[in-house]
Amino acid sequence: VYLEEKSINESISAYYGDIFRYSLSLLRNYEDAQDAVQDVFIRFMQSSSTFRGECSIKTWLLVITRNYCLKKLSSKKSPHITADESLLAFYELNIETRITLNDALTKLSIDEYELIYLREYADYSYQEIAEILGINIDSVRMKLFRVRKVLKKYINEK
Amino acid sequence: MKSEVMKHYEYEINLFVDGELSPGGKTELFNHLAYCEMCRNDLEEYYKVKNKARKFCDDKISSLMPHNSIDVFKESVPSKKSSILSANKEITSPKNNFYKYSFYTAAATVAVLSFLLVSIKPQIKQLTKNEVRVDTIFVRQEKSVIKFVYKKTEQPNSDATNINMMKRNKELYGFISNMRTDTLTSRDLIGKNKESKL
Numbered sequence: 441v442y443l444e445e446k447s448i449n450e451s452i453s454a455y456y457g458d459i460f461r462y463s464l465s466l467l468r469n470y471e472d473a474q475d476a477v478q479d480v481f482i483r484f485m486q487s488s489s490t491f492r493g494e495c496s497i498k499t500w501l502l503v504i505t506r507n508y509c510l511k512k513l514s515s516k517k518s519p520h521i522t523a524d525e526s527l528l529a530f531y532e533l534n535i536e537t538r539i540t541l542n543d544a545l546t547k548l549s550i551d552e553y554e555l556i557y558l559r560e561y562a563d564y565s566y567q568e569i570a571e572i573l574g575i576n577i578d579s580v581r582m583k584l585f586r587v588r589k590v591l592k593k594y595i596n597e598k
Numbered sequence: 599m600k601s602e603v604m605k606h607y608e609y610e611i612n613l614f615v616d617g618e619l620s621p622g623g624k625t626e627l628f629n630h631l632a633y634c635e636m637c638r639n640d641l642e643e644y645y646k647v648k649n650k651a652r653k654f655c656d657d658k659i660s661s662l663m664p665h666n667s668i669d670v671f672k673e674s675v676p677s678k679k680s681s682i683l684s685a686n687k688e689i690t691s692p693k694n695n696f697y698k699y700s701f702y703t704a705a706a707t708v709a710v711l712s713f714l715l716v717s718i719k720p721q722i723k724q725l726t727k728n729e730v731r732v733d734t735i736f737v738r739q740e741k742s743v744i745k746f747v748y749k750k751t752e753q754p755n756s757d758a759t760n761i762n763m764m765k766r767n768k769e770l771y772g773f774i775s776n777m778r779t780d781t782l783t784s785r786d787l788i789g790k791n792k793e794s795k796l
Contacts, residue, residue, distance in 0.1 A: 464662050465655065473662075541647070545654045559616065560648060561655035566618050585612045591647045592640075 448488055451497045452481055458498065458562065459505050465557045466509040466550065476512065480505045495571050502572045506554075513550070541594040552587045559584060605630075607637050615644045 456477065463476035483504050491500060539547075548556065558569045566584075570577040610627050613619040619627065631638055 461659055464659055468658075468662055470663055541650050542654055545651060556651050557655050560652040561659070566616070581613065581618070584616070585609055588612055588644060588647050588651075589608070591651065592643050595643050595646050595650070 447497075448485060451484070451501065455498050455501050459501055462502060462505050462557070462562065463509055465561070466506070466554060467512060472512065476505065476508055479508055483508070499568060499571045503574070506572060539594055541591060544591055544594040548587070552583075555580070555583055555587060604634065606634065606640075607631075608640050611637060611641050611644050614641070615648050 459480055460473055460477050463480075464470065464473035467473050467476060480501065484501060491497070495503075545553075545556070554573075555569070558564045558572065559566075564572070566577050566580045570580045573580070607627050607630050610619055610623055614624065614627060627637075631641065
């Protein structure tokens with residue numbers, strides 16, 4: 441499928457926000473997310489001739505974003521420690537402290553958090569999530585179920 | 599004992615809160631929820647998890663963005679709908695300009711014409727008792743005048759009488775031409791005729 445320059449420009453302006461927020465949720469750094477957006481759109485323009493039309497442009501852009509962000513995360517030698525993580529370390533020392541749902545959410549792995557983000561925040565359907573993550577739709581169902589089941593344990597803790 | 603045997607629908611509830619459960623599955627779930635309190639609690643809890651997770655993601659994104667950059671980000675990044683709409687506007691506006699202007703011109707013309715049609719009416723003058731329509735009287739008088747003039751011209755002439763006749767004729771034609779423009783009463787006409795006959 442040949443993408444015209446006009447549709448490329450439209451896609452960039454339409455999905456800029458989605459790409460930025462997805463990058464931000466994965467990289468957890470504002471500047472890194474900005475870099476990611478630029479890099480993703482450069483890649484998108486360079487490889488627009490290879491777009492086969494099997495999925496939507498939006499999904500394709502999100503796949504490029506995901507690949508970029510995961511690569512960026514793996515290349516980082518020392519993981520970026522956020523305030524939440526230091527807080528969790530504090531909780532681990534104090535066993536008596538009850539873990540709330542927010543704490544449980546911060547404890548999620550990057551894959552689990554990504555799944556929650558795509559479903560709850562970005563509001564993508566299971567089919568779209570499956571396309572972005574490159575997995576089966578049944579796997580999406582099952583993974584989301586497992587994550588929520590874990591989170592459900594902490595729902596009544598305040 | 600019963601709850602151990604009974605099948606619970608936790609997995610289906612998870613799909614239901616995401617709107618991903620099939621219509622048949624929904625019916626089955628609702629039938630089950632009618633008598634299973636445990637699953638009703640699960641449904642409530644899954645909704646809570648979903649809402650809290652959404653809020654958590656929202657807070658997380660907001661906290662990751664520099665405080666002063668949020669507005670800039672919002673300005674520079676239009677929402678999906680508005681950006682698509684503006685893109686569509688950019689595409690369609692050059693093509694639609696001609697149609698747009700022609701439509702406005704046509705609408706303005708129709709408005710002006712309809713205004714003229716309503717506002718400009720033929721002025722119907724109400725005649726009083728003593729007034730008559732000039733054109734009708736004019737035709738009658740014209741005939742009589744022509745006859746009168748013809749009779750006079752038939753008479754054997756002398757130079758003096760011819761000059762007098764020509765003067766009278768002039769007066770009559772002047773009178774007739776005045777009749778075309780003035781509103782006259784029947785009295786005026788009778789008076790004038792009398793004078794002209796004299």
